[in-house]
Amino acid sequence: MGAEHLPTSEFDIEELEQSMTSSDPADAPEMVQLLASDGTLREDVQYGPYAVHLDGEALRGLYRDMFLVRRFDQEAVALQRQGQLVMWPPLLGQEAAQIGSGTALQANDYVFPTYREHGVALTRGLELSALLKLFRGVSSGGWDPREKNFHLYTLVLAAQTLHAVGYAMGLQRDSEDGVSVAYFGDGASSEGDVHESMVFAASNQSPVVFFCQNNHWAISVPTEVQSRIPLSNRASGYGFPGIRVDGNDVVAVHAVMRWALEHARSGRGPVLIEAFTYRMSAHTTADDPTKYRLSAEEDAWKEKDPLKRLERYLRSSNTADDSFFEQVEVQGDELAAKVRAEVLAMTGPEMVQSFNNVYADPHPLVAEELAWHREYEAGFADADEAGESN
Ligand SMILES: Cc1ncc(C[n+]2csc(CCOP(=O)(O)OP(=O)(O)O)c2C)c(N)n1
Numbered sequence: 001m002g003a004e005h006l007p008t009s010e011f012d013i014e015e016l017e018q019s020m021t022s023s024d025p026a027d028a029p030e031m032v033q034l035l036a037s038d039g040t041l042r043e044d045v046q047y048g049p050y051a052v053h054l055d056g057e058a059l060r061g062l063y064r065d066m067f068l069v070r071r072f073d074q075e076a077v078a079l080q081r082q083g084q085l086v087m088w089p090p091l092l093g094q095e096a097a098q099i100g101s102g103t104a105l106q107a108n109d110y111v112f113p114t115y116r117e118h119g120v121a122l123t124r125g126l127e128l129s130a131l132l133k134l135f136r137g138v139s140s141g142g143w144d145p146r147e148k149n150f151h152l153y154t155l156v157l158a159a160q161t162l163h164a165v166g167y168a169m170g171l172q173r174d175s176e177d178g179v180s181v182a183y184f185g186d187g188a189s190s191e192g193d194v195h196e197s198m199v200f201a202a203s204n205q206s207p208v209v210f211f212c213q214n215n216h217w218a219i220s221v222p223t224e225v226q227s228r229i230p231l232s233n234r235a236s237g238y239g240f241p242g243i244r245v246d247g248n249d250v251v252a253v254h255a256v257m258r259w260a261l262e263h264a265r266s267g268r269g270p271v272l273i274e275a276f277t278y279r280m281s282a283h284t285t286a287d288d289p290t291k292y293r294l295s296a297e298e299d300a301w302k303e304k305d306p307l308k309r310l311e312r313y314l315r316s317s318n319t320a321d322d323s324f325f326e327q328v329e330v331q332g333d334e335l336a337a338k339v340r341a342e343v344l345a346m347t348g349p350e351m352v353q354s355f356n357n358v359y360a361d362p363h364p365l366v367a368e369e370l371a372w373h374r375e376y377e378a379g380f381a382d383a384d385e386a387g388e389s390n
């Protein structure tokens, strides 16, 4: 076992990594990249045409969205640290994968997210503070999914991939035009639900895009443990296209997503996109990544920061100047202050609500338990009064 990996790890990561690199290089997917790390644009015959519509204003918009969701995420972490949220899954590092893909969607497309798709939520026009209701424990959802075609956050790994395919099959049967999009992680790719989803989607040639954010970690388990081959290669086993895209390149993600949506929308069936990115922060605020990964790895990915990369391009091409970046920072602080005020004003549901939600109709057992609970709570009222009189 490599010394750089935890002795508690059950896996020989070095051996796994070697077995991946020693497989036939012809099988290694090319990674689509349109904006190189140094901030220069690249030609791409297949996907380049899907990005030509991105003029200066659109590129500045992509940067603004990435900046705003990063600022929102930072505020959510602070709120959790101050005891205002129970926990929070940060998206730091995945802004390009989410903003690039979300901005390629049409209003009638339908998104089935995991619990980390804060950037996609922003592109759908959700009030970002609504995302925090679940994590403050005041709601089991937080928004009406039908308003923006953005389903509730799903914490049961990969369950939403089945929902997405079911929805896509419904679209086919209703002759509707939208595309269903299933977001999921590299870890979730090991779930049986993903396999079943892909089989059904392929068999039905359903209009669904599987968008896998390979952020390299499933809590403390590295991607090498989930798959011996690049994840995007799995698509060919199901019989549909799989594309690996540089997930920290917002332009490439946007272009590849547009291509995939067009493919699905035109009746040619599903597509798998693997957005190759990195979770720069902890899995959630309850996690400590220093226990299972090296800071050298984190530092290497910091160099590939999606915001810095686009900033380099915007500056070197004179598409944006200091005043633009200053303005975006002010907007970020305004958003953070708004979200903070909204969260602090959120109050929890009455306890009776939990009992009312058990069955559609009244039930004697629930009524009995509610009566017990009321009596139990009333016991504290006596204690409070006694406390006050002392
Ligand atoms: C069915 C199921 N098994 C286990 C878990 C516990 N769990 C929550 S997140 C997570 C890791 C998921 O990793 P990945 O799919 O890569 O997504 P990421 O968190 O990296 O975005 C696990 C194992 C769960 N929520 N659901």
Ligand SMILES: [Mg+2]
Residues within 6 Å of the ligand: 185, 186, 187, 213, 214, 215, 216, 217, 218, 219
């Ligand atoms: Mg992951």
